[in-house]
Amino acid sequence: MLNIDHIRENSESIRAMLHNRNYPEDALDSFMRVDLAWRTLVEEGNQLRRQRNQVAEQIPKLKDEEKKERIKEMKAVANRISEIDAKLAELELERNEFVLVIPNVPHESVPIGAGSGDNLLVRQMGEICQFDFKPKDHIQIGEDLDIIDFKRGAKVAGSGFYVLKGDGARLERALISFMLDLHRHQGYTEVFPPIVVNRAAVIGTGQYPKMKDDMYWCERDDLWLNPTAEVPVTNLLQDEILERDQLPISYTAYLPSFRREAGRSAEMKGIIRVHEFNKVELVKFVHPDNSYAELEHLLVDAEDVIRCLGLPYRILLLCTGDMGFASSKTYDIEVFAPGSDQWLECSSCSCFTDFQARRARIKFRPEPHLKSEFVHTLNGSGVALPRTMVAILENYQNPDGTVTIPDIIQPYMQGQELID
RNA sequence: GCCGAGGUAGCUAAGCCCGGAUUACGGCGCCGGCCUUGAGAGCCGGUGGUGCCCUGCACCGCGGGAGUUCGAAUCUCCCCCUCGGCGCCA
Secondary structure, three states: OOOHHHHHHOHHHHHHHHHHOOOOOHHHHHHHHHHHHHHHHHHHHHHHHHHHHHHHHHHHHOOHHHHHHHHHHHHHHHHHHHHHHHHHHHHHHHHHHHHHOOOOOOOOOOOOOOOHHHOEEEEEEOOOOOOOOOOOOHHHHHHHOOOEEHHHHHHHOOOOOOEEOOHHHHHHHHHHHHHHHHHHHOOOEEEOOOOEEEHHHHHHOOOOOOOHHHOOEEHHHOEEEOOOOHHHHHHHHOOOEEEHHHOOEEEEEEEEEEOOOOOOHHHOOOOOOOOEEEEEEEEEEEOHHHHHHHHHHHHHHHHHHHHHOOOOEEEEEOOOOOOOOOOOEEEEEEEEEOOOOEEEEEEEEEEOOOHHHHHHOOEEEOOOOOOOEEOEEEEEEEEEHHHHHHHHHHHOEOOOOOEEOOHHHHHHHOOOOEEO
16 A cells, blocks of 8 residues: 555645546545544544543542533543544545555656556577477466366366376476476475465555455465465565565565456366466565665566476566556466467566555554654466466477477476476 | 463563553673772662654563553463473384
8 A cells, every 4th residue: 555644745746647547546536534533533532631641640639520521521521532543443444445445656677558568678588489380378278188177177177278198297396396496496486375365465565455366265264365476475475574684585485376357267277267277476575765776676587487398488668558456567478379379478577666565564664763654565487287288288389299398398397308 | 182281572581360650670791980000899770662853752562463451471262382391103
């Protein structure tokens, strides 16, 4: 969430920002209205408390008559205070609702645009493979090699779930290990957090309330299946105050991610958009002065995964209309899938400035004697497994229907070179 | 799930039984001042959040919430978390 003071004092620039991001402006108007009412009432409540505190202090020293009188008066004051408190609680709740749905302010380098058509191509890397046969898509390859089983995935969990089998399952595991090892060498600490998270966590990273219908929810315990490892990993440091020399903190995590993808079932062919998928995640907690430089590092670290795998890819800088709610700047990495002739988003690297840190109360002390400030958080997928799998199967397929295993993965599969 | 012990400021830790003057005792760390050639020691002050008519004033703050009361860190109830023991279990 944004700083409330900042919203109060810069409402017009916030309004322009909402416009650029295709967000309605009514949340802002409502905020300003409720906030004013709240502040007025806080002042009134404080006056009454002051009166009560002063009188309560005098009461033991008074004589019977006057004492009775004062106590009677204070009863009335106490009633009025609880009325005000109740009203304040309502207003705070209301105000919070509005603040929590105002998105982060984009960095000045972010292009203004309406949607994905206005994203900026930053660079394109790797050769796009020319086949002298008609390349198959990953669904066909997966079925022909008997390594992806959609039917049985649907049987045990439902449509949008799939089973990896044999070399498919081994490839998945190999890719995860490779990614984690790579990131560890880049300086990230590997963590394996809980897969389910509580409500504070999904509020902390910004999925709740805006995306709540896209998450799986265990009602009895009010627990949520994480939609991305960003949630448990970022919230590891919830409510903590770090020392300056602890920053930057870099974590990498392998974790399954769950998304209900409500209302998107038509698109769900193959494993490009599924309800449960594996992902290796990168999360950084950094000093506010370094956040955009750190974003560039994070992007390169994620990009390394695709580069090492020898896949063609491109980097996009997302425009205001296409970025995520909590992000101030986002790069997408898209990998090319020749079988279906499309670019697939396999990683999204974002800087969140203090937007998540404020929600999750993650702070640091700039100097031992100074007041704590919010850290900046960043996150990137490094990378999503299913789409990487699609790109490998489609780019590395051979005329005879086999798939060559990328060089860098072979050691992770006991030297195996081919899936056949 | 059961029993017990806890949760107080950046850390540490009094107060709780017995409600009202301890500014929420004290210590550590850190900052400022005095002193010193400099440092240390010593002494003095400061060291959470919010609101406003922002060199100041007020309010809040003792795990969270509700209640009793003129007044709650302190009494009552509910909940959460941590630690220890028992139980159950892959």
